[in-house]
Amino acid sequence: MKTLNKxxxxxxxxxxxxxxxxxxxxxIGIASISLKEIVLSSSASxxxxxxxxxxxxxxxxxxYDRVNSTEGAFFAxxxxxxxxxxxxxxxxxxxxxxxxxxxxxxxxxxxxxxASIILKRQITGLGYSTLIESKGSNIPCGETSPKKVExxxxxxx
Amino acid sequence: xxxxxxxxxxxxxLVETLVAVAIFATSITALISITARGIxxxxxxxxxxxxxxLSQEGVELVRNMRDSAVxxxxxxxxxxxxxxxxxxxGECYSSTVQGSNACYVDxxxxxxxxxxxxxxxxxxxxxxEQSSTYSYSVITDSIFTxxxxxxxxxxxxNQEVLVDSIVEWSQGSxxxxxxxxxxxxxxxxxxxxL
Numbered sequence: 001m002k003t004l005n006k007x008x009x010x011x012x013x014x015x016x017x018x019x020x021x022x023x024x025x026x027x028i029g030i031a032s033i034s035l036k037e038i039v040l041s042s043s044a045s046x047x048x049x050x051x052x053x054x055x056x057x058x059x060x061x062x063x064y065d066r067v068n069s070t071e072g073a074f075f076a077x078x079x080x081x082x083x084x085x086x087x088x089x090x091x092x093x094x095x096x097x098x099x100x101x102x103x104x105x106x107x108x109x110x111x112x113x114x115a116s117i118i119l120k121r122q123i124t125g126l127g128y129s130t131l132i133e134s135k136g137s138n139i140p141c142g143e144t145s146p147k148k149v150e151x152x153x154x155x156x157x
Numbered sequence: 158x159x160x161x162x163x164x165x166x167x168x169x170x171l172v173e174t175l176v177a178v179a180i181f182a183t184s185i186t187a188l189i190s191i192t193a194r195g196i197x198x199x200x201x202x203x204x205x206x207x208x209x210x211l212s213q214e215g216v217e218l219v220r221n222m223r224d225s226a227v228x229x230x231x232x233x234x235x236x237x238x239x240x241x242x243x244x245x246x247g248e249c250y251s252s253t254v255q256g257s258n259a260c261y262v263d264x265x266x267x268x269x270x271x272x273x274x275x276x277x278x279x280x281x282x283x284x285x286e287q288s289s290t291y292s293y294s295v296i297t298d299s300i301f302t303x304x305x306x307x308x309x310x311x312x313x314x315n316q317e318v319l320v321d322s323i324v325e326w327s328q329g330s331x332x333x334x335x336x337x338x339x340x341x342x343x344x345x346x347x348x349x350x351l
Contacts, residue, residue, distance in 0.1 A: 012170065016177035020184040027184075027191040034198040041202040045209040045335060052216065056340035063316070063342035081317065082340055083310045093260060106336050 016047070043149060053107045054136025057115025058153045059134045060105060065119075081105045086117075087141060104141045114141035128139035131156045136149045180242040208301055208324040208335040211282065211291060213252055215305050215322030217221070219263040222246055222269050227344045235333040239318070249307040250318070259304045265292030271305070279304045281308040300326045307341075324334045 060081035079086070086103035099121045107113040113136065120131040132155045139145045219296045226233040226245060233241070239250045247261035249272045260271040274280075281302050283295030291299060303324045310317040323336040 012173050012177045015178050020180055023184045023188050027188045030195045031191050034195040034202075037202045038198060041205050041209075045205065048209060048213055048337060050337045052337050056338075057232065059340055059342050063344070065318075066344075078311055082319070083312050107340060111340070141280075 016116045018120065046147070046149040047151055049113060049155075050136040050138045050149045053113035053115045053138070054105050054134045054151050054153045055133035057105060057117050058132060060115070061117050061119060061134065062155065065130070065132075075153055083106050084111065086112070088116075089091060109137070112140055113138060116141075129156070158228070169312070197206070197329075201333070204300070204326055204328060205333065205335065207332070208326055209337075211301055211303055212322045212324040212335045212337045213262050215262065215303050215336050216320055218251070219246060219265050219305060219307065219320045219322070220267055220339065220341065222262075223270070223341050223344070225269075232345070235316070235345045239343060241272075242269065242271075246271045246307055249305050250307050251306065254308055254311055259306050261293065261303060262305060263293045265290055265294065274304060277304070300328075302326070317341070 020100065064079045082105060084106050086105055088104045100114070102118040104114055104116045108113055116135045116137070118131075118133045123127055126145075133148050133152065134154075135152045137150045138146055139148050165222050170288060177234070183227055222245060223238065225231060226238045233245065238245045239247065239248045240252075246260070249262075250256075251258040256279055259274040259277045259279060261274055262269055262271050280293060281298045282291045283292055283293060283297055285295045286297070286300035291301065301324055303322065305323045306323075307318050308321070309315060310319055318341050320339045321336060323334055324332045324338075325332060327333070
């Protein structure tokens with residue numbers, strides 16, 4: 001009787017600790033699921049912002065190639081997209097064949113997005129072949145962040 | 158002797174039980190509050206995804222109108238496209254960067270046209286349960302409001318506009334918004350001489 005009573009002393013506490021650990025693991029499970037949901041939905045919407053920045057960059061490059069390029073060369077004159085001149089042109093860009101040019105343009109109402117654009121053009125048997133690649137990101141140009149999301153659009157013609 | 162031990166043990170078990178109940182109650186409270194917040198987050202995430210698709214639709218509707226206007230059978234000049242309030246996006250377009258014109262476009266109609274949001278207040282989107290579509294012709298209101306603005310880009314030679322599609326909704330006492338921005342250029346023939 002004495003030993004049995006002694007053994008029973010810690011039973012309620014032990015049982016509670018067991019139950020509490022089960023309940024807490026359920027709670028942590030629910031919390032981690034809802035946290036993941038928020039991260040996923042944010043990455044989806046940030047991805048779309050980045051995509052529209054990339055698409056704006058493509059529109060910009062195509063537009064100025066259409067109105068402002070002379071035969072075989074990109075952008076004969078100065079140009080601006082979203083009210084910004086191109087920044088961070090690639091050092092030592094190769095203007096020989098294939099002609100390559102790269103730059104970044106801030107997009108969005110407060111320049112909170114960025115499109116980094118690469119243009120390539122080379123002479124082929126049929127004339128010129130052009131490749132434009134625009135990488136849009138959801139953070140301003142020249143900044144780095146773990147929340148950065150990039151979407152890319154490529155056009156060839 | 159036996160009775161003495163039993164009473165002592167009983168007392169211990171009571172205190173122990175009180176402590177156990179306290180711990181248990183705390184953990185249950187934690188579980189309930191986390192579950193409640195989880196459900197709230199769930200609803201928020203669902204609404205945010207719907208809002209982000211609706212906002213994307215807003216951008217695509219304006220782009221669709223620009224592209225239709227460029228087509229040879231329409232070939233509407235750029236300035237007419239921006240200022241025509243009857244057929245094109247005149248209701249959305251402010252001629253200055255600070256302008257406050259806003260519009261709404263119904264994506265469920267075959268002929269797209271933009272309507273004015275009076276004083277910048279756009280109507281609430283309706284939701285049709287049967288077809289699971291959002292439009293303005295449905296009587297049942299959803300919680301989403303979509304506002305589309307089109308503004309010129311400063312120093313853009315009037316050849317470039319910034320389309321902003323904002324979807325707002327409220328959950329509890331908070332108002333949330335999703336906004337996508339897209340730059341559209343003058344693609345009309347002939348190309349402008351810069």
